[in-house]
Amino acid sequence: MPTRKREPTEVNANHFAGLAGLINGSVDACADSDRCDGGNCVAVDLDTIQDRPVELLQRLLRFDTSNPPGNERECIDWIRELLEGIGCEVRILASEAERPNLIARLAGRGVCPPLLLQGHVDVVAARGQWRHEPFAGELHDGYVWGRGALDMKGGVAMMLAAFMRAKASRTPPPGDVILCLMADEEAGSDLGAEFLVREHPELFADVRYAIGEFGGFTMDVAGRRFYPIMVAEKQVCWSRAILRGPTGHGSMPIRGGAMGRLGRLLERLDSRRLPVHVTTVARTMIEKIAADVPPTLAMPLKGLLVPRITDRLLDVMGERGRVFDPLLHNTVSATIVGGGEKVNVIPDAITLTLDGRLLPGFAPEQLFAELRALVGVEMEFEVLRHDPVAGEPDLGLFDVLAGVLGELDPQAKAIPMLLPGITDGRFFSRLGIQTYGFLPMQLPAELPFMQLIHAENERLPADAVEFGTAAIGRLLERIG
Numbered sequence: 032m033p034t035r036k037r038e039p040t041e042v043n044a045n046h047f048a049g050l051a052g053l054i055n056g057s058v059d060a061c062a063d064s065d066r067c068d069g070g071n072c073v074a075v076d077l078d079t080i081q082d083r084p085v086e087l088l089q090r091l092l093r094f095d096t097s098n099p100p101g102n103e104r105e106c107i108d109w110i111r112e113l114l115e116g117i118g119c120e121v122r123i124l125a126s127e128a129e130r131p132n133l134i135a136r137l138a139g140r141g142v143c144p145p146l147l148l149q150g151h152v153d154v155v156a157a158r159g160q161w162r163h164e165p166f167a168g169e170l171h172d173g174y175v176w177g178r179g180a181l182d183m184k185g186g187v188a189m190m191l192a193a194f195m196r197a198k199a200s201r202t203p204p205p206g207d208v209i210l211c212l213m214a215d216e217e218a219g220s221d222l223g224a225e226f227l228v229r230e231h232p233e234l235f236a237d238v239r240y241a242i243g244e245f246g247g248f249t250m251d252v253a254g255r256r257f258y259p260i261m262v263a264e265k266q267v268c269w270s271r272a273i274l275r276g277p278t279g280h281g282s283m284p285i286r287g288g289a290m291g292r293l294g295r296l297l298e299r300l301d302s303r304r305l306p307v308h309v310t311t312v313a314r315t316m317i318e319k320i321a322a323d324v325p326p327t328l329a330m331p332l333k334g335l336l337v338p339r340i341t342d343r344l345l346d347v348m349g350e351r352g353r354v355f356d357p358l359l360h361n362t363v364s365a366t367i368v369g370g371g372e373k374v375n376v377i378p379d380a381i382t383l384t385l386d387g388r389l390l391p392g393f394a395p396e397q398l399f400a401e402l403r404a405l406v407g408v409e410m411e412f413e414v415l416r417h418d419p420v421a422g423e424p425d426l427g428l429f430d431v432l433a434g435v436l437g438e439l440d441p442q443a444k445a446i447p448m449l450l451p452g453i454t455d456g457r458f459f460s461r462l463g464i465q466t467y468g469f470l471p472m473q474l475p476a477e478l479p480f481m482q483l484i485h486a487e488n489e490r491l492p493a494d495a496v497e498f499g500t501a502a503i504g505r506l507l508e509r510i511g
């Protein structure tokens with residue numbers, strides 16, 4: 032381990048007052064007494080913290096990076112200190128001073144292209160009733176609790192620890208490893224990934240593959256354990272539908288006006304689906320699951336891939352089919368209604384804001400055509416946000432990732448996954464970089480993983496942090 036060079040005075044003020052002493056090795060007393068709660072105190076020597084990724088995660092969770100407003104600077108500065116302390120060169124790039132991004136590069140042997148580890152340090156607000164403080168990073172019953180434990184400070188802790196271990200190792204990784212920790216993912220990434228890709232694409236030159244959220248966690252289907260690795264994501268198509276009609280006095284009702292059209296649109300969205308599309312990734316994902324589960328479940332799963340019976344099967348499967356529904360359709364959720372100003376004036380236009388999600392390879396116009404056909408009324412559309420991503424995924428790294436998971440958990444099977452949501456991977460795809468959602472977590476079957484994301488009582492088993500760090504570490508030994 033290289034010795035730490037920084038003087039205490041260079042360490043950031045306030046929050047890091049205690050850290051200064053720790054970085055320089057004086058660990059005789061808890062230097063973080065304002066946050067220390069005895070058994071959950073992690074104010075210890077940071078020299079070997081990469082060997083304790085759980086503590087690293089606890090530390091990260093204590094920074095309140097709720098976005099908005101984000102305030103990622105303290106968290107990013109802390110990571111910068113940590114990395115500079117072990118001799119890494121770190122760059123901070125910010126579009127706004129309080130919302131910085133961090134990039135560190137570890138030189139490899141040059142036999143592989145650089146590998147990008149990308150993650151975000153911002154989190155969504157911690158609302159609701161929590162059993163343990165959301166920004167205390169406490170460990171209870173084998174779980175690390177806190178906002179961001181799953182999305183995605185747990186993943187950041189794994190990447191950071193694996194990166195630091197690779198730095199400490201005598202053998203450099205096969206290729207360079209770029210660690211990129213970003214701001215603003217939860218609010219659209221304008222100050223994070225979008226900014227970096229737009230303003231500093233040279234930092235990612237020659238990168239072919241990236242590791243990021245969202246995937247690598249266990250999924251239990253009929254008692255069989257799978258690791259879905261995200262290889263493609265749906266695309267955002269946020270838009271506004273404008274419904275028009277004649278205006279008039281409220282005392283003289285008009286039928287078939289803007290309000291009536293709105294009603295019809297909402298009723299159709301509530302009761303029907305858009306057409307079925309079976310993309311290559313969804314097909315591969317479902318076929319691989321079907322191949323490993325009992326025939327009683329394999330049959331309906333395979334049936335989902337036959338468009339004329341897909342929707343009927345989804346209805347029959349109910350809750351169990353819910354996870355597959357958005358993988359087989361473009362979807363739209365109506366979220367904001369606007370229109371009407373006076374109680375006695377019939378409005379001539381109503382706007383309906385729509386959270387549309389496109390399957391890979393689809394364009395906004397195709398979604399709008401599907402909506403017009405579904406509803407059968409005149410409407411205009413305005414695109415508010417659309418971040419197109421590459422069509423077919425590059426699966427060149429999939430077998431390596433599946434191999435790593437197979438070594439660490441021989442009972443389980445890795446499968447490629449289409450993600451209904453979005454990640455920062457969509458911005459890196461503009462540079463031709465294929466992101467894999469690979470934050471490996473072996474989770475207890477009873478943990479309601481998906482329901483805990485962005486919800487109260489977010490938590491992650493401590494063992495899963497160790498597992499993921501080991502998996503990413505193995506990957507860095509193989510390809511970088």
Ligand SMILES: [Zn+2]
Pocket residue numbers: 151182183216244
């Ligand atoms: Zn996330």
